[in-house]
Amino acid sequence: MFEVESSTRIERSSVLPGTEELIINMGPQHPSTHGVLRVILRLDGETVTDCDCDIGYLHRGTEKIGENITYTMFIPYTDRLDYIAAPSSNLAWVTAVEKLFGWEIPMRAHYIRTMVAEFSRISSHLLWLATHALDIGAMTVFLWCFREREMVLDLFEQAFGARLTVNAFRLGGLYQDVPQKFLDLSQEFVDLFPARIGDYETLLTDNRIWLQRTRGVGVISADDAIDLSLTGPIIRGSGVRWDIRRAQPYAAYPYLDFVVPVGENGDVYDRYLVRVEEMRQSNRIIQQCLAQLPKGPVSCKVPRTIKPPAGEVYHSIENPKGEFGFYLVSDGSETPYRVRIRPPSFVNLSGLKKLVMGGLVADVVAIIGSIDIVLGECDR
């Protein structure tokens, strides 16, 4: 028996004599926790009777750093928040700062930003599906998803020079126009991707083992999800048809046609279906962007020194993980006064206890996978 550190408040409950409860650590080094996450579980046999999360292993003080550098210098830091969907994080920051200024961004920049954000959504969901399925035991899905993800990362490298931490956008639009090869390869990708999604679904959606591992596991009702401030595919899996791209559109979303998928039961299986359908819809959005892409400049006139007027704004976008927002306070100088990153993974992870209570240990793995966390954005 070992002592649990005082950083958690899980105690031994009073159990019947002759039985024993186990308090174990899951993580911080664990292949299924998707990063450095430590979950402390109290188990009665295989049933979870209590759960606590210890996070902060990846806390890098990004918010404090933001108070000391300029608005443009902060863009690479946003890459490292949700590093799986880095363009999305870039987009949230640049749109928040542009909201402070009230600039008019050219339409071509809007469309390219939308396209790249949807590619990052596809890339993030592919990685989610790969790792989620791998945790549950399906290894083939992992290799198949990464095959497509390599194509998306190659596209990012075409346009921005980096695969993962792309530093894609700038205040006012883009740094430079995307090469024609990027558009041609994007068209090839969107033409072949729906068939690939069909492949993944063939492996999983009606698979008896998958259904047994995910149906009825980690159920949360819509009211509980709203109460816990969960956002993104979790809340859509519970039946709330809310997507910031529809409710409060930004970039080119007002001009695009797509469906927001919802689930019924709020279990792991529904969240899986929601994300797979979101990949299809992202593909559809990119197709429309390619078809409607206007010509023109890709950046508006931006002053040499970025000094927004004093004030505060909050702007959020629909990240693949949920509502990713920035609360930005400017005091009129070159550096922000307060940068607050509204982290979807942090808030979604706070619902973990409610999701795993009473379930089995094996379900904890499935549930953590279905929440889809990235510790970089959870801890910042």
Place this chain on the structure above:
Amino acid sequence: MADEAQPDGKEEGAGSAPAAAPAPPAQDLRELVERERPGAVLEQTAYKDMADEATLVLRAEALVAAATLLRDHPSARFRLLSDLTAAHWPGEERPFHVVYHLYSFDHNRRLRLKVKLRDGEEAPSVTGVWSGANWMEREAYDLFGVRFKGHPDLRRILLPEDWGSHPLRKDYPLEGRGERVYTKPKRKEFGE
């Protein structure tokens, strides 16, 4: 709203009194809160008069009642607490601002609430109103030192529990105070 630029011919045509200025954003919500708790709203602002940047500064004692009202009243229905955070303005009489961002699905609208606290003053916890506030308040306590009265489990969340100080305060330096120092291991020199 750029209204002082030049007089609009249509408005002055009748020769009567000029049209009243449009109500500031969230005026209806302010009146809703004030009916229930008079004097609860101290300030009402909105950055560039944008409707989704409407901000109400509340009295700390009235926060939980106002939050419950805003969550439950049919004309408000702010069921989602998007974000809960804090900001430090040293030099002000009430340097700690706790900021709440709310969203209403039914009306598709956002609202910001603020509570301004003195150093050492406790904020009331809204975990009874929105459960999602639990971790967010823990983070505000961890990084700013703002305590939340009524929070079920107020302890640090991101930093180790023996960190000692609250780094996001403005008087804390960016490079830290030496809590965690990385010393490069001494490599053996050639010939040693």
